[in-house]
Amino acid sequence: xxxxxCDVLKLLGAGLVFVSFTGLxxxxxxDFRERPRQLRALMQSLRLLQAEIEYSVTPLPLxxxxxxxxxxxxxxxxxxxxxxLLKTSDSSVLAAFxxxxxxxxxxxxxxAEDYEALEEFGKTLGMSDRVNQxxxxxxxLTRLDGLEREAREIQKRNERLWQYLGVLTGLLVVILxx
Amino acid sequence: xxxxxRAVFQIAxxxxxxxxxxxxxxxxxxxxxxxxxxFVGFVAVFVIVIGxxxxxxxxxxxxxLTQ
Numbered sequence: 001x002x003x004x005x006c007d008v009l010k011l012l013g014a015g016l017v018f019v020s021f022t023g024l025x026x027x028x029x030x031d032f033r034e035r036p037r038q039l040r041a042l043m044q045s046l047r048l049l050q051a052e053i054e055y056s057v058t059p060l061p062l063x064x065x066x067x068x069x070x071x072x073x074x075x076x077x078x079x080x081x082x083x084x085l086l087k088t089s090d091s092s093v094l095a096a097f098x099x100x101x102x103x104x105x106x107x108x109x110x111x112a113e114d115y116e117a118l119e120e121f122g123k124t125l126g127m128s129d130r131v132n133q134x135x136x137x138x139x140x141l142t143r144l145d146g147l148e149r150e151a152r153e154i155q156k157r158n159e160r161l162w163q164y165l166g167v168l169t170g171l172l173v174v175i176l177x178x
Numbered sequence: 179x180x181x182x183x184r185a186v187f188q189i190a191x192x193x194x195x196x197x198x199x200x201x202x203x204x205x206x207x208x209x210x211x212x213x214x215x216x217f218v219g220f221v222a223v224f225v226i227v228i229g230x231x232x233x234x235x236x237x238x239x240x241x242x243l244t245q
Contacts, residue, residue: 161206168199172219175192
């Protein structure tokens with residue numbers, strides 16, 4: 001009776017270890033998969049911002065809000081937070097944008113170099129006239145395009161690998177401990 | 179299942195997993211990781227085997243060298 005209970009407990013523990021290792025592997029693989037997608041969404045958002053600035057000549061807080069309303073998951077936080085800060089307090093554009101970036105950090109799959117490009121862009125935001133601003137946006141978009149291509153390359157090499165690695169490590173640990 | 183049979187299956191399982199892991203790691207351009215994984219598996223199997231070899235020598239000593 002006791003032995004049977006022990007066996008069941010052991011099986012349960014082995015299952016838990018396996019599931020958590022597999023989950024960890026898939027979680028890491030997801031970041032590799034999400035990064036190119038989120039970079040594309042970011043570029044889309046920046047193009048929207050460019051249109052807002054260039055053609056509708058919207059004031060920056062409103063433009064950021066418009067963009068936030070039409071962009072996807074992690075970028076909503078950036079633009080919404082920045083826009084809210086600009087509207088409610090008299091912080092600088094750079095500070096508000098960086099606050100927005102910090103707010104998105106937990107949810108996004110971006111890496112340090114992506115954030116670097118964004119921070120560089122934040123420094124130019126609201127610092128110059130319409131034409132120059134548009135040019136800066138174009139520069140950022142080109143840079144992000146390169147990053148996205150690189151991210152896709154990295155994804156191709158790493159996504160499958162981490163999925164397999166999670167499952168196999170789980171099996172290995174279970175075998176070693178069983 | 180006796181402990182000895184279990185050890186045999188354990189070692190076989192480790193062998194299988196490493197045989198799958200090695201080409202996967204190699205394919206994604208992480209050769210040194212592949213080598214390390216194989217090495218770690220080797221050590222793990224050694225640790226398992228050493229216990230039994232120790233047992234074997236103890237047994238031989240007990241049978242032949244007690245007089």
